[in-house]
Amino acid sequence: MPSSPEIILGIIQALILMALSPLVTGIMRKTKARTQKRVGFSIFQPYYDMIKLVRKDEVVSDQSSWIFRCTPWVNFATIGTATFFIPVFLSHSPFGLVGDLILVIGLFGLARFFTMLAGLDVSSTFGGIGSSREMMTSALLEPALFLAIFVVALTYGGTNLSTLVEAASNSPLLPHPQLIFAAIAMFVIILGETGRLPFGNHATHLELTMMHEAMVLEYSGKSLALMDWSQSIKQIILFTLIANIFVPWGISSSISAVPLGLGLLAFMIKISIFAVSIAFLESSIAKWRLFRIPDLISVAIASSLIGLVLYYL
Amino acid sequence: MNKSNLQNYIKEITDSFSNQIKKINYKNNEMYVYLKDPNDTSIICNHVYANLNTKLATMICTDEQKNGDGFVIRYVFEKLNDDVFIFVIAHLGKSNSFPSLVSQIPAAALYEREIKDMFGLVPIGNPDLRPLVLHEHWPNNIFPLRKEFDLKTKVVRQELEYPFLRVEGDGICEIPVGPVHAGIIEPGHFRFSILGENIINLETRLFYTHKGIEKLAESLTLDESLLLSERIAGDESVANSAAYCQAIEKISQIDIPNRAKKIRTIFAELERVYNHIGTLGGISTDAGFAFGSARLNILKERLMQLNESLSGSRILFGVNRIGGVRCDISDKNKKLIVERIDEVSSDFDKVIAFLKAKSSFMDRLKGTGMIPKKIAHDLGIVGVAARCVGIDVDTRHDHPYANYVISNNRTPQQIMHAQIEMEKRSGDALARFEVRVNEVRDSFKIIKDSIDLDDDGLYSNVPVVIEPYSSALGYAESHRGQTLHWVMMGEKNSISRYKIRTASFCNWKIIEHAVLNDIVPDFPLVNKSMDLSYSGNDL
Numbered sequence: 107m108p109s110s111p112e113i114i115l116g117i118i119q120a121l122i123l124m125a126l127s128p129l130v131t132g133i134m135r136k137t138k139a140r141t142q143k144r145v146g147f148s149i150f151q152p153y154y155d156m157i158k159l160v161r162k163d164e165v166v167s168d169q170s171s172w173i174f175r176c177t178p179w180v181n182f183a184t185i186g187t188a189t190f191f192i193p194v195f196l197s198h199s200p201f202g203l204v205g206d207l208i209l210v211i212g213l214f215g216l217a218r219f220f221t222m223l224a225g226l227d228v229s230s231t232f233g234g235i236g237s238s239r240e241m242m243t244s245a246l247l248e249p250a251l252f253l254a255i256f257v258v259a260l261t262y263g264g265t266n267l268s269t270l271v272e273a274a275s276n277s278p279l280l281p282h283p284q285l286i287f288a289a290i291a292m293f294v295i296i297l298g299e300t301g302r303l304p305f306g307n308h309a310t311h312l313e314l315t316m317m318h319e320a321m322v323l324e325y326s327g328k329s330l331a332l333m334d335w336s337q338s339i340k341q342i343i344l345f346t347l348i349a350n351i352f353v354p355w356g357i358s359s360s361i362s363a364v365p366l367g368l369g370l371l372a373f374m375i376k377i378s379i380f381a382v383s384i385a386f387l388e389s390s391i392a393k394w395r396l397f398r399i400p401d402l403i404s405v406a407i408a409s410s411l412i413g414l415v416l417y418y419l
Numbered sequence: 420m421n422k423s424n425l426q427n428y429i430k431e432i433t434d435s436f437s438n439q440i441k442k443i444n445y446k447n448n449e450m451y452v453y454l455k456d457p458n459d460t461s462i463i464c465n466h467v468y469a470n471l472n473t474k475l476a477t478m479i480c481t482d483e484q485k486n487g488d489g490f491v492i493r494y495v496f497e498k499l500n501d502d503v504f505i506f507v508i509a510h511l512g513k514s515n516s517f518p519s520l521v522s523q524i525p526a527a528a529l530y531e532r533e534i535k536d537m538f539g540l541v542p543i544g545n546p547d548l549r550p551l552v553l554h555e556h557w558p559n560n561i562f563p564l565r566k567e568f569d570l571k572t573k574v575v576r577q578e579l580e581y582p583f584l585r586v587e588g589d590g591i592c593e594i595p596v597g598p599v600h601a602g603i604i605e606p607g608h609f610r611f612s613i614l615g616e617n618i619i620n621l622e623t624r625l626f627y628t629h630k631g632i633e634k635l636a637e638s639l640t641l642d643e644s645l646l647l648s649e650r651i652a653g654d655e656s657v658a659n660s661a662a663y664c665q666a667i668e669k670i671s672q673i674d675i676p677n678r679a680k681k682i683r684t685i686f687a688e689l690e691r692v693y694n695h696i697g698t699l700g701g702i703s704t705d706a707g708f709a710f711g712s713a714r715l716n717i718l719k720e721r722l723m724q725l726n727e728s729l730s731g732s733r734i735l736f737g738v739n740r741i742g743g744v745r746c747d748i749s750d751k752n753k754k755l756i757v758e759r760i761d762e763v764s765s766d767f768d769k770v771i772a773f774l775k776a777k778s779s780f781m782d783r784l785k786g787t788g789m790i791p792k793k794i795a796h797d798l799g800i801v802g803v804a805a806r807c808v809g810i811d812v813d814t815r816h817d818h819p820y821a822n823y824v825i826s827n828n829r830t831p832q833q834i835m836h837a838q839i840e841m842e843k844r845s846g847d848a849l850a851r852f853e854v855r856v857n858e859v860r861d862s863f864k865i866i867k868d869s870i871d872l873d874d875d876g877l878y879s880n881v882p883v884v885i886e887p888y889s890s891a892l893g894y895a896e897s898h899r900g901q902t903l904h905w906v907m908m909g910e911k912n913s914i915s916r917y918k919i920r921t922a923s924f925c926n927w928k929i930i931e932h933a934v935l936n937d938i939v940p941d942f943p944l945v946n947k948s949m950d951l952s953y954s955g956n957d958l
Contacts, residue, residue, distance in 0.1 A: 142713035231594040235939065239616075304779060307707045311601040314594075315707070315940040392780040393707025396616060396940045 108200035111361055116200040120189040122370075123346065127338040128152035130345065130381050137385035138309075152338065156331045164327035169229045177224035178325065178332035184213040185336045185343070192346050193271045195369030197359045202268040207255055210267075210347075211248070214299070214340060218244055221333075225321030232313045236320025239396065243305065243317070246403040247298045250291060253410035257288040258351055260417050267347075275354035287413035289352040294406040296348060300341045302384060304394040304402065315393070342377065349376040424501055425450055428471065436463055447669055448818070449504045449892060457509040457517055460494065464507055465523045467496050474499060474799045475520075477920040478530035479905050480538050482566045486888070489513055490540055494520075495892065495903070502818045504892055511540065519544035526799035529928065537564040537633075552626050555579035563634055570631075570638055586612035586620045594939070598627045605953035609942075616938040621931045628957040636917035637909070641667060641741060641881075644914055648904065651919060652955035653734050654697075657683075657690040658897030659921070660739040662904040665820055666893030667741045670908060671882050677822075677873040679743035684822035684869045685756070686730070686738045686746070687895065688862040693722040694898040695855045695862075696767065698950040702852060703774065705944045706783040714770045718763050725759045728752070743878025753870050764863045771856050781849065788933045788945030790846035800929050802900020802922045804949055807854045808846035811837075814896035821895075822869050846933075848948040885912055899923055899950060923956040 108116070132149035139146020148154075166175065188210045190201045222240055225233035259265045261282050262273035298305045301318040313320060322333045350357060356372025358365035394402065425445050432452060433443055439462070441453040452467075454460060467473055473496035481491045494507040511517055517534075519542035520527040531542035532551035539562035541548070550557070556576045562568060586593075592613050598606035606627035612620040632651060636644045648663035649656040661683055668675060700715030723733040730738050730746045738746045748756070774780055790800075792808045805812050815823040829837075844850045890907035900922030909915030926949060934945050 138709070142709050143717065144713065231592070234592075235594070303707060309709060310707065312705065312943040313601055314596065314942050315705075389710045391708070392703075392711075392777065392783055394779060395783060396938060398782075 108203070112198070112200040115196055115361065115366075116190065119192065119194040119196065119199065120186075122194055123189040123192060123342055124186065124335075124339055126374075126377075127342040128156060128335065130342050130377060131338045133378060133381045134385040134388075137382045138389055141386060141389040152334075156335060159326075159331035159334070160328050162327040164329055167228045167230070167324055170224075170227050170324070173220070174224045174227045174324070175329075177220045178329040178336070180220045181217045181336040182332045184217040185339050188213045188343055189339060191267055192343055193267055193350055193357065194346060195358055195366060195373045196361070197271045197275050197350075197354070197357045198268045199271075202266050206265040207259070207267055207270070207347075208265050210343070211251060211255070215248065217336065217340070221318075221321050224324075228324045230324055232316070232320045232323050235314075236316055236318065236323070239317045240321060243298060243399060243403070246400055246407075247295055250403055250406040250410060251295050251299075253407060253414070254288045254291040254295060257284050257291075257410055257413035257417060260414070261285060271350050271354055271357065272359065274351055275357050275359060284413035284416035285352060287409045287416065289348065291406040291409040291413070292348050292352070294402060294409075296344045297384070297387075298399075298403060298406075299344055300337075303388040304391050305399055307393050345377050345380050346373070349373070349380060425503060428498075428503065428505065431471075432463070432467070435466065439463060447891065448502050449506060451506045451508055454507065454509045457492075457511050457514065460492075460507065460509045461518050461520055461523065464494050464496075464520055467505055467507060468524050471496070471505070472499050473497055473505060475524050475526045475530075476504065476799070476901075477903055477905070477918065478527065478534065479916070479918045480534045480540065480564070481907060481916045482538065482564065485566065490538060492517055492534070492540075493905075495905070497817075499812070499817070504818075515539065516541040516543050518542070521545050525797040526925075529924070536562075538562050539565070549582060552629060554626065555581050563631065568634075570634055581624065583610050583624075584620060584622055588614075590614055591619060598624075605957075607953050611939065611942075613939055616940070618934050618937055618939060618942070621934050621942075623927055623931060625927060625953065626957045628954060630958065632958045633917050633919060636914050639914065641912060641914065644917065645739070645741060648919075649736050649739075651921065651958065652923075652952045653736075654694050655690070655897040655899065655902065655921070655952070655955055657686045657735050657738055658895040658902050659904070659919075661687060661821065662893040662895040662902050663906070664739050664741050664893065665895070666891050666904050666906040667881065667885075669891035669893060670889050670906065671885050673742060673879045673881060675743045675879055676875040676877065678875050679877055679879075680822045681869045681872050682744045682746070682748055682877075683739065685748065685866050686735055686744075687821065688866045688869075689722065689726060689729075689756075690735055691898040692859055692862045692866075693719050693726065694950075695859045696722065698898075698947065699771075699852065699855055699859075701947045701950075702784070702848070702944065703780070705947045706780055708774075708777065708780045711770065711774050711777070711780065714766075714773075718767055718770070721759065721763055725756065728755065740878055742881045743876070745877070747877055748872065753872070757867065757870060760863050760866060764860070767859060783941075783944060784849040784852055784948070785847060787848040787937060787941050788851075788930075788948055789936055790929055790933045792846060794932045795846070795929060798925070798928050800900075800926050802896070802898075802926065803851055803854050803858070804926050804929055805900065806841075807844055807850040809841040809844040811841050812901070814894050814901045818894055823865075848944060851948045883912075887911075888915065890916075897922055899952060899955070900926065919958055921952070921955040921958070923952040924958075927951055927956055 129149060131152045136146045136149045191199055191205045191210055193199045222237040225237035261284060262270045306317040310316060325333050356369055358369035428450060429443050439455055439459040441455045443452050476495045476497040479493040483491050488510050490511040492509050496505040517540055519531055531545050534540055535542060536550055536552045558574055558577055561574055594611040594613060596609040598608045608624040610622040611618055632647060636647055645660055645663060649660045651659045696715050697719045700712040700719060703711035726735050727733045729752055738744060790808050795805055795808045795810060801812055885908050887908055887910045893904040895902055902922055903920040905918040906914060907916040930949055934942055937945060
């Protein structure tokens, strides 16, 4: 049974993820604006946007059912739950007893399932198109994600995130070349899961080209704020996972003030660097044709498979 | 224009159709064929279209009931290899219908539907008689361009549904897009029939912002109509006002000073450059490459600032006047233009080189939105959309105006190279991208070539009274393509009929054919690469 400071720290970790997630989005937007020679708005703009949306009224289509109305809450609940299993600055997450990496992926899957239903539910054509495109990519992304995770799980012995991160922070990367391939796969998958370029374009206003945005097109007010927030929490969770599994430097393994502080600092620096580099990547690439996206995912699958083979060699 | 050529054409037509023709004459580069019987229109038009190497430029209907002529339809054919316009003129008399040309000349379809809406004349034989300009909410028996219709009439809205073409089958869905779009663009409705992501059929429905420009002009003075012509589409203001001014100048038979010609050319090219660069930036945005569009939009902004310091207007309003130009270019401004253009063109080359090296960007353009050459030819499309499939039409060369000249001193080898270059163009978004890039570079060159201004004044005076019911066709090449303005004078210097045919009106139809090999998410890119105007279409 975890001790009470551990439980408190676990809750703090989850809250930090939720609280910082809009900031990561803000940093990425600011970086993209700067690379495009624009001033861009403040990195805190996503918070202001959320406050604005919460104050606004909602418009709900009369064609929609309960699915449309409950989806933002299902999204937030599932993705919010997932934050509890993620080691942020303490390698040992106290809630690891009840859930592992597979559960986190499952929770994401549930959230996505409801989002797709909501897209179909409002019977607007754009929602339907968005859902069908999301199904096409997620049917390929999820197996790729599992493969990448299996490589990591085999290497470190288990899918429990605390075990994974602890093992990772104690062992150097060099003896495990398969992890490099898993990291490449994970990176591609994260771009797809968070709808970044070349998969999707967050900045577009063109309904016909949208993927994730098309599914949430009908949302407004508080529901939209929840959907946006859930999406950025999912993004920070994925960033944290890749940062703490593949570059676990600086993460604290003991409950004392100094290592914890250093761990938090290291986490924030890693996430910021990661966010900025993805934003740079997004600025340097055009959106790919829709039917070329499976090619990119197959790169991720192939990379994970190479990792698997390397593990058994 | 060559007078002896004109005589030859006249002779050819009189020889074959002496029985059907009442009279035939010419003025400037326009040749008029008056028919005895409107039922002969299709024979003569088909002959002109098929045997004289022409394309249907526009169809102009006028209400001349006051003069006892009833409705008159003028079929304007543009010779493709000579600076001649052939007008086939049919007086309908008391009849409320006219024979349709669609079966031989597909480009006539839209003009016939337009005439049906605006004048209530039925094209017999046109399979598609759905309303085009006036939507189904407009009462069936009110025809706004007839003289009896008063401009201030309030019409009652009627409720009807527009019959879109229905595609049926297993798994076929319809996506209605618009008329209100995301972002700041004008209204237009697109009805996609899709199978998965593949586009099976696309139907466009426009004219949501119909402004009644042609009707309005009939109540304005010549100078007021100039302002109106600038406002047909804000980004084509120089081209449209130049075409209008040229129509009036042609009617009153005046020559404008060389200085005015050169200034018109410079502003027309400045307009083309800033719009082309803006469109290239838009293509980059719609391909999801924000960096490229950011760079190009900086260049566009610099050019628009140049426009403002030259003319006081970022989109070059108030440059032209009848008989010349209103806005002079001083020596100081000449230097400013040259400096700014050198600066922008070197940056432009860098950005384009960068974009062409970007594989993900080029991949999006290549093979997207392929325009079939046969259809492009049949629909008589103009401008970049025509040039990108290798149809070499450009009003600046075909019918020189202002300071544009036909360069006859090309060697046969150069001509052959140009023809091979045209044949290579495939009609996809990449071809349109490249054609625009080349035109931007050409425009920079034209501006520099014209910068050496003469000292002979800004305008010639227009005669105080212009002969009533005289008419002429003005034309210019906007950045979208040829824009035609036909003006018929009324009594006391008023305008009796002002017919405008912009490039967008010709080109909107082609998008329905260009997207057929594409998937839904590529549509915005195809649309942007065509650079069609809603406002310029919805007159």
